[in-house]
Structure formats: C-alpha cells, structure tokens
Amino acid sequence: MRMHSVRVLDLPDHDTDSAPIQERLEAFLTGLRQKRALTVYFDLIEDRKRYHAPDPPPPLTRDDLRDVQDAVGLVSFRGLPRGPRSWPREREPLPGHALSRIRRRVDTLVERRRRANGLTHLRDRDKDQAKRLRALSGAVPAPGLESEDRADEIAAALHEEMPWMAPATEVAWHAFRRSGRLGEPVRLGPMVLVGPPGIGKTHWARRLSDRLGTPSCTIDASQGLASFSVVGTESGWASSQPGRPLDTMLQHRIANPIIVVDELCKASSIRSTAGVSASFLPALLGLLEPESARDWTCPFFKVKLDMRHLSWVMLANTLATVPEPVLSRARVLPIPDVTPAQLKDFARRRAAAMGLEAPAVDAVVETLDRAPALLPRRLSLRDVNRMLERAVELAARPLMH
Numbered sequence: 001m002r003m004h005s006v007r008v009l010d011l012p013d014h015d016t017d018s019a020p021i022q023e024r025l026e027a028f029l030t031g032l033r034q035k036r037a038l039t040v041y042f043d044l045i046e047d048r049k050r051y052h053a054p055d056p057p058p059p060l061t062r063d064d065l066r067d068v069q070d071a072v073g074l075v076s077f078r079g080l081p082r083g084p085r086s087w088p089r090e091r092e093p094l095p096g097h098a099l100s101r102i103r104r105r106v107d108t109l110v111e112r113r114r115r116a117n118g119l120t121h122l123r124d125r126d127k128d129q130a131k132r133l134r135a136l137s138g139a140v141p142a143p144g145l146e147s148e149d150r151a152d153e154i155a156a157a158l159h160e161e162m163p164w165m166a167p168a169t170e171v172a173w174h175a176f177r178r179s180g181r182l183g184e185p186v187r188l189g190p191m192v193l194v195g196p197p198g199i200g201k202t203h204w205a206r207r208l209s210d211r212l213g214t215p216s217c218t219i220d221a222s223q224g225l226a227s228f229s230v231v232g233t234e235s236g237w238a239s240s241q242p243g244r245p246l247d248t249m250l251q252h253r254i255a256n257p258i259i260v261v262d263e264l265c266k267a268s269s270i271r272s273t274a275g276v277s278a279s280f281l282p283a284l285l286g287l288l289e290p291e292s293a294r295d296w297t298c299p300f301f302k303v304k305l306d307m308r309h310l311s312w313v314m315l316a317n318t319l320a321t322v323p324e325p326v327l328s329r330a331r332v333l334p335i336p337d338v339t340p341a342q343l344k345d346f347a348r349r350r351a352a353a354m355g356l357e358a359p360a361v362d363a364v365v366e367t368l369d370r371a372p373a374l375l376p377r378r379l380s381l382r383d384v385n386r387m388l389e390r391a392v393e394l395a396a397r398p399l400m401h
Contacts, residue, residue, distance in 0.1 A: 001143050001144070001145070001146065001212075001213050002143070002144050002145065002146040002183070003141050003142070003143055003144075004141070004142045004143070004144050004183075004184060004185045005139040005140060005141055005142060006139070006140055006142045006185060006255045006256075006306070006309055007138065007139065007140070007306065008136045008140045008249070008255050008305055008306050008307075008309070009133070009136045009137050009138075009140075009303065009304075009305050009306070010137065010138075011133065011134060011136075011137040011303060015113065016110050016113050016114050018106050018107070018110050021106050021109060021110065022102060022103065022106045025102045025105065025106065026094060026099070026102060029094060029098060029102065030094060033094075129241075129242065129250075129300070129301075130301075132250045133250065133301055133303070135250065135253050136249060136250065136253070136255075136305070140249075140253065140254070140255040141253060141254055141255065142185035142254065142255040142256045142309055143185065143186060143212070143213060143214055143254065143256070144179040144180070144183065144184055144185045144186050145176055145179045145180040145186060145212075146180060147180045148176075148177045148180040148181055149180070150176075150180060151173065151176030151177040151179065151180045152173075152176075152177070154173075154176055154211045154212065155169055155170075155172065155173035155176060157211060158172070158204070158207060158208065158211060161207060161349065162200055162203070162204050162207070162346070163342060164199065164200075164335065164336055164337075164338050164339070164342050165193075165199075165200065165201075165204045165335060167193075167333040167334065167335060168191065168193050168204060168313075168333050168335065169204075171188070171189075171191060171331065171333060172188060172208060175187065175188045175189070185255065185256050185309060186212060186214065186256060186311070187256055187308075187309055187310075187311055188258070188311035188312070188313065189312075189330075189331060190288050190312040190314065190329055190330035190331065191312070191313055191314065191330055191331045191332075191333055192264065192314045192315075192316055192319075192322065192326070192327065192330045192331070192332045192333065193313065193314070193315050193316070193333050193335050194265075194315075194316045194317070194318065194319050194322075194332060194333070194334055194335065195317070195334065195335030195336065195337065196317065196337050196378070196380075197317050197380065198380025198381050198382045198383070199335060199336075199337060199338050199380065199381060200338070200346075200381045201315040201335060202218070202260065202262055202315060203381065205218075205258065205260040205313045205315070206260075208258065208313070209258045212258075214254065214256065214257060214258055214311075215248055215251070215252040215254055215257045215258075216248070216257055216258035216259070216260060217244045217245065217247075217248040217257065217258075217259060217260070218260040218261075218262055219244055219259065219260070219261050219262065220262050220263055221261050221262065221263045221264050221266060221267040221280055222262075222263040222266035222267065226267065226280045226283075227279060227280045227282075227283040227284075228243070228283075229243060229244045230243050230244065230245065230280070230283040230284055230287065231243045231283045231286070231287075231298070231299055232246065232247075232298060232299050232300040233299060233300060234299045234300060234302075240300060241300060242298060242300045242301065243298070243300075244259070245257070245259050245287065245307065245310055246298060246300075246305070246307075255309045256309040256310060256311060257310065257311070258310075258311045258313060259310050259311065259312050259313070260313050260314075260315065261284070261312065261313070261314040261315065262315050263315070263316070263317075264314045264315060264316040264322055264326070265316040265317050265318050265319070265320070265321045265322050266321070267280040267281065267284075267322075267323075281323050281325065281326065284326065285325055285326070285329065287307055287310065287312075288312060288326070288329040288330065289329060290308050293306070293307040293308045293310075294306055294307075294308055312330070314326070314330060319332065337378070338380070338381065340368065340369075340372070340379075343368055343379060343381070343384055344365050344368050344369075346381060346384060347361070347364050347365060347368060347384045347387070347388065348361060348365070350384070350385070350388055351364065351388055351391070354388060354392055356388070356391055356392065356395065357395065360391040360392075360394070360395055361391075363391065364384075364387045364388060364391055367387060368384070368387075371383075
C-alpha cells in the first residue's frame with residue numbers, strides 16, 4: 001500500500017490562548033517604554049553637556065531621574081543608574097491602566113480569532129470533536145496501490161473468494177489498476193450492486209476493504225435516522241454528531257474510506273412532530289455528486305470539506321424502489337444468484353478459515369446437497385454461515401461417555 005496525501009479541509013488554526021498573547025504584549029510595551037526612557041535619558045545628558053560646556057556636567061540627581069520617569073510614565077527606577085550600559089538593570093513593572101488596556105486588547109483579539117477559526121458555535125461538550133476535525137486540516141493521508149501488479153493480485157483474490165461477484169470485482173479491479181498506474185489514491189466511483197438477498201453483497205464490500213487495508217463503515221438505509229447517519233446532525237441537539245462517513249475519516253485520519261450503504265431499496269424518510277422531514281435521498285445525493293461533494297458543508301461542524309475521495313458501494317435487492325436520481329449518479333451492476341457449486345466452495349473456504357475439521361465440513365456440504373429437496377426456498381450465504389456456526393458449536397461440545 002502506497003500512502004498519498006490530499007487536501008480535505010483548510011481550517012485556520014489561530015492561537016486562542018490568552019496567556020501567551022498577553023505576555024507578548026506586556027513584553028513589547030515594556031521594551032517600548034524602556035527605549036523611550038533611554039531616549040529621554042540620553043537627551044538629558046546631551047542637554048547638560050551643552051549647558052555646562054566646556055566644563056564637565058555634574059552627575060545626575062534623583063530629581064533628574066524623576067523627570068525622566070515622568071516623561072515616559074515609568075512607575076519607578078530600581079536603583080540609581082550609573083550610565084547607559086547599566087540602566088535599566090531590571091524590568092520595570094507596567095502601571096495598572098496599561099495592564100487593563102492590554103487585557104482588553106487580548107480579549108478582543110482572542111474573540112476575533114475564535115470566530116475566524118469557524119468553530120465557535122460548538123458547545124463545550126463538542127470541543128473534543130473540534131480537535132478531531134483539525135486532524136483533517138492540511139494534507140490528509142489517502143492510501144493507494146503501489147503498482148498494477150498489486151491491483152491484479154487483490155482483484156484475483158476477491159474473484160477467487162466470491163466468483164459470482166465478478167461484475168463488481170471487475171469494476172473495482174479497473175479502479176485499482178488506475179491507482180497503481182497513475183500513482184493516486186484508490187477511489188471507486190459510486191456503484192449500486194443489485195441482486196437477490198443473501199448472496200454476499202455486504203460481505204464482498206467488507207472483503208474489499210480488508211484487501212485494500214482501507215477503513216470502511218456501513219449505513220443501513222432502511223433505518224429511520226439513516227439520513228442523519230450520512231450527513232450528521234447540527235450542533236445544539238442533544239444527540240448531535242457528525243455523519244458516519246466523516247466520523248470514519250476522523251477516526252482513522254484517512255481521506256478515502258469505503259462507505260457501504262446497505263438496503264438502498266428500503267430507504268425511507270421520517271417526519272418529526274413539528275413537521276420537519278428528514279429524507280435519506282437528498283442527504284446522499286449531496287455526497288454522490290462530485291461538484292457538490294467538493295464543497296460539502298457539514299451540518300455539525302458548519303465547515304466545508306472535500307468529500308470527493310470517498311468510495312461509495314450501495315447495495316439493493318431490487319431497483320424498483322431505488323430513486324432515479326441515485327441511479328443516474330451511480331453505476332448499476334446486476335449480481336447473479338449464487339449457484340449450488342459456489343455455495344459449497346464458499347462453505348469449504350469459510351470452514352477452513354474457522355478451523356473446522358474435515359468430518360464437519362463434509363457434513364455441511366452434504367446438507368447443502370440435500371437442502372434444495374427439503375426446503376421450499378433458495379439457499380443463501382446466510383444459511384451457509386448458520387450451518388458453519390452450528391458446526392463450530394457442536395465441535396466444541398464435550399463428548400458424552
């Protein structure tokens with residue numbers, strides 16, 4: 001895996017700690033007042049020389065120094081100066097009115113910097129989220145493939161594991177090769193995988209993430225709050241939080257995770273008692289369209305982010321209920337049903353990964369051979385997984401004597 005970097009967010013990071021700002025202003029004003037005092041001091045020396053010329057001038061008195069003090073507004077002199085090299089030996093304290101003026105200026109500056117940072121609307125309990133967001137400011141890591149050979153290896157492994165997912169694997173393979181050839185982060189264009197339930201569409205998306213070494217998250221579109229899972233909710237609500245895609249980016253500090261949208265054909269809308277509706281479709285479309293994703297505004301943070309680097313894998317059992325605006329922005333890939341031979345191959349590979357012994361594997365395969373004649377419905381990968389889990393449970397039971 002080769003790591004690239006992209007820009008997702010340009011967020012100003014002005015210092016809002018008032019203590020060092022006040023210290024710098026106090027040091028600057030103290031130095032300025034000392035320079036003024038030295039200027040008045042040397043002017044006094046020159047005036048005394050001219051007045052008493054050609055005789056040497058008498059030494060300075062405390063009254064003379066008090067004139068210098070009054071001229072520049074110093075509080076006091078710490079010791080009688082003997083000459084320009086030894087005066088002033090210690091830092092003079094600033095008067096109270098000067099300190100009050102500095103504090104007012106510091107408060108004004110800190111408030112302006114907070115507003116410029118763009119996150120002043122967040123509540124105190126959300127400040128940790130703001131710190132996480134700053135991790136995306138500037139260059140953000142985005143994994144890619146180091147060569148086309150590596151792309152071929154990943155695609156071949158995916159196809160060997162789930163050959164019936166060939167239409168999706170082929171599209172991903174071309175995206176892998178593009179990353180390795182051009183030296184850019186991996187990004188899959190939005191795709192809709194449509195096929196019967198239980199054929200492993202979600203499992204394929206997870207295996208894709210595992211093979212790439214890229215983080216992923218899954219959003220269930222059939223849930224009533226799915227739209228909030230996509231874009232998040234505004235800060236101020238009790239359950240306010242960023243959306244799952246952005247949260248995955250913040251958690252892993254990666255610009256191009258894989259976002260899996262499950263049950264796309266069951267996407268729904270909700271309406272609150274106040275009459276406010278939240279639809280999954282508008283929330284999703286803003287992130288699928290490249291132009292709008294480039295300057296996407298997060299409802300929670302209220303900042304613009306570049307979300308074009310996400311890879312969207314959407315899953316559906318049928319296209320009849322999938323909105324046309326989604327289909328027009330994605331590549332639709334029909335996935336065929338799993339054949340009995342493919343089910344048995346899948347069972348053998350999964351059993352080997354689970355550490356099942358040969359007798360247990362043979363029992364599962366024999367059950368798959370007999371099931372079509374006994375069940376009134378088709379078998380799916382879910383059935384295979386349940387059989388394997390049951391086999392593991394039985395193999396772990398102690399023998400009865």
